[in-house]
Amino acid sequence: MAEVIHEKGCSAAPHNLTDYDTARRQFSWPIARGWLAGLPGGRGLNIAHEAVDRHAAGTPDAVALRCRGRDDRTTLISYGQLRTATNRFANVLRQLGVGRTDRVFSLLGRVPELYIVAMGTLKNTSVFAPLFAAFGPEPIRERLRLGDARVLVTTPELYRRKVAALRAELPHLEHVLLVGGEAVPGTIDMASALMSVGEQFVIPPTDPELMALVHFTSGTTGMPKGAVHVHEAVVAHYATAKLALDLHPSDVYWCTADPGWVTGMSYGVIAPLTHGVTTIVDEGEFDPRRWYQILQDERVTVWYTAPTALRMLMRHGAELASRYDLSALRYVASVGEPLNPEVVVRAQQVFGLPVHDNWWQTETGAIMISNFAAMDIRPGSMGRPLPGVEAALLRRGGDGRAAVVDDRVQVITEADTVGEIALRPGWPSLFRAYLHDERRYAKAFADGWYLSGDLARRDADGYYWFVGRADDVIKSAGHLIGPFEVESVLMEHPAVAEAGVIGKPDPVVGEVVKAFVSLRPGYNPSEQLRTELIALGRRRLGAVAPKELAFDQHLPHTRSGKVMRRLLKARELGMPEGDLSTVEGPG
Numbered sequence: 001m002a003e004v005i006h007e008k009g010c011s012a013a014p015h016n017l018t019d020y021d022t023a024r025r026q027f028s029w030p031i032a033r034g035w036l037a038g039l040p041g042g043r044g045l046n047i048a049h050e051a052v053d054r055h056a057a058g059t060p061d062a063v064a065l066r067c068r069g070r071d072d073r074t075t076l077i078s079y080g081q082l083r084t085a086t087n088r089f090a091n092v093l094r095q096l097g098v099g100r101t102d103r104v105f106s107l108l109g110r111v112p113e114l115y116i117v118a119m120g121t122l123k124n125t126s127v128f129a130p131l132f133a134a135f136g137p138e139p140i141r142e143r144l145r146l147g148d149a150r151v152l153v154t155t156p157e158l159y160r161r162k163v164a165a166l167r168a169e170l171p172h173l174e175h176v177l178l179v180g181g182e183a184v185p186g187t188i189d190m191a192s193a194l195m196s197v198g199e200q201f202v203i204p205p206t207d208p209e210l211m212a213l214v215h216f217t218s219g220t221t222g223m224p225k226g227a228v229h230v231h232e233a234v235v236a237h238y239a240t241a242k243l244a245l246d247l248h249p250s251d252v253y254w255c256t257a258d259p260g261w262v263t264g265m266s267y268g269v270i271a272p273l274t275h276g277v278t279t280i281v282d283e284g285e286f287d288p289r290r291w292y293q294i295l296q297d298e299r300v301t302v303w304y305t306a307p308t309a310l311r312m313l314m315r316h317g318a319e320l321a322s323r324y325d326l327s328a329l330r331y332v333a334s335v336g337e338p339l340n341p342e343v344v345v346r347a348q349q350v351f352g353l354p355v356h357d358n359w360w361q362t363e364t365g366a367i368m369i370s371n372f373a374a375m376d377i378r379p380g381s382m383g384r385p386l387p388g389v390e391a392a393l394l395r396r397g398g399d400g401r402a403a404v405v406d407d408r409v410q411v412i413t414e415a416d417t418v419g420e421i422a423l424r425p426g427w428p429s430l431f432r433a434y435l436h437d438e439r440r441y442a443k444a445f446a447d448g449w450y451l452s453g454d455l456a457r458r459d460a461d462g463y464y465w466f467v468g469r470a471d472d473v474i475k476s477a478g479h480l481i482g483p484f485e486v487e488s489v490l491m492e493h494p495a496v497a498e499a500g501v502i503g504k505p506d507p508v509v510g511e512v513v514k515a516f517v518s519l520r521p522g523y524n525p526s527e528q529l530r531t532e533l534i535a536l537g538r539r540r541l542g543a544v545a546p547k548e549l550a551f552d553q554h555l556p557h558t559r560s561g562k563v564m565r566r567l568l569k570a571r572e573l574g575m576p577e578g579d580l581s582t583v584e585g586p587g
């Protein structure tokens with residue numbers, strides 16, 4: 001059994017949820033719904049009311065956003081100011097004739113206007129869909145078209161470079177608003193538009209089932225899908241941020257995910273605002289020194305980040321971290337891809353705090369499985385299902401996905417058996433559709449379960465251990481192996497910063513394991529190192545150890561920070577690279 005890290009320095013237990021079993025017993029979604037206010041007069045539930053107006057009424061001067069611009073200048077925005085700005089944006093939409101369920105897209109970095117547009121759109125009962133600002137014209141067009149965009153908010157520079165030439169192909173895109181005060185033909189200046197309307201806005205009645213958000217998946221396994229979420233999802237955003245991120249109103253909170261992804265929206269925008277905390281909005285790019293500087297200067301207490309970032313920081317070891325005062329930090333969480341146990345252990349040494357790994361998907365809308373405050377962490381495990389979440393592992397068929405026979409699935413009851421993670425529908429943030437793809441949506445459910453497409457095993461104590469995506473699992477000489485397990489073993493070697501592992505077709509054993517490895521500073525590729533790493537694999541993994549190993553300092557990542565194994569595999573096999581819209585950097 002894996003080593004257990006006990007919580008230290010953490011406030012005893014969050015919100016009286018003293019331990020895992022009590023937390024699960026005491027929690028229900030109706031109870032969580034009661035933690036929110038609802039629109040006055042019983043007129044429904046609107047995300048923006050819970051996130052902005054509720055706090056603007058009670059604590060208008062509390063700081064909602066602390067925005068660090070690229071010049072490191074800080075702008076403060078209070079909940080009261082956010083209410084006014086979002087009211088104005090809702091009035092702008094109304095004036096343009098944009099209404100209920102009309103789609104408003106953003107193509108912006110992490111800037112204050114993003115919060116204004118998102119929340120103003122929701123107040124107007126229109127649908128908000130954020131895009132990643134680094135997308136090129138092609139993925140932008142695809143998503144604007146798939147999402148029936150009527151409005152786009154972006155900057156003059158992004159508009160000229162990426163959108164202007166597409167306008168003719170997007171007849172539904174009626175209005176483009178630009179942030180930045182520059183007159184561009186065919187567009188509206190956002191600042192003047194905001195000043196031309198009143199600052200009062202009454203949120204119309206909002207059915208909790210009304211469509212609120214469209215999020216595109218990361219595209220790790222193929223072409224991204226547009227997942228639809230409704231206002232009711234805010235119940236899950238609020239509750240899971242309380243349970244899995246331990247958010248309290250006095251916290252200074254920093255979520256490093258880009259708002260173009262579901263994490264950046266659910267936990268970078270909505271969840272922290274619903275808790276009335278101060279959120280750090282950082283416009284800059286990842287840089288180890290600057291990130292430590294932000295944690296120090298802003299006195300960040302709760303930090304939600306991703307394995308890639310943690311691996312990069314750990315590359316620099318404890319020495320760099322020790323130059324900064326990180327004493328305000330009390331809670332660190334990670335999501336997006338497997339968090340290697342080695343990284344949890346190194347991070348514990350560097351921060352003096354455990355890293356809480358948690359698992360969820362664009363489709364689930366909120367954290368589902370988590371190492372959370374009311375329980376002990378097991379490095380390498382993604383934790384246990386949150387209160388309110390019923391999870392199971394389903395027996396697999398030949399393709400790795402759940403075996404469905406006559407519409408029935410078989411639930412695995414025994415410990416330490418690999419199966420597909422399934423969730424019992426009924427939690428508020430479950431996606432309600434894939435845009436324009438009913439068949440695919442229907443295929444995600446069987447026998448009363450939502451099927452995640454991810455494989456895991458569960459230990460005797462109910463902790464889930466990620467194995468891989470059904471699509472990524474390698475079958476070698478009769479063994480099935482998840483790439484993550486191989487990658488984690490390689491990362492135990494001091495030279496290895498990151499690894500990506502694939503299966504390569506082989507006439508004898510089905511597939512052989514091939515590893516791609518990037519090295520930490522001070523190490524260089526050599527035959528000797530290659531032999532050493534392959535030997536380490538063989539010692540630890542036996543038959544499923546990598547047979548081949550290549551050094552690659554530029555492992556391809558998705559823009560949301562995941563190692564893109566399908567691309568490593570396509571390149572290795574000389575096959576078409578498929579949809580590349582979400583690949584980070586030069587690739």
Ligand code: ATP
Binds near residue numbers: 217224261334335359
């Ligand atoms: P696509 O569905 O387009 O292929 P994607 O699945 O990467 O892309 P997201 O919804 O952003 O899109 O990511 C969810 C996936 O990320 C999960 O299904 C899982 O494979 C992976 N993931 C998320 N958190 C964790 C975690 N803590 N440990 C392991 N894997 C994780």
Ligand code: MG
Binds near residue numbers: 217
């Ligand atoms: Mg997915």
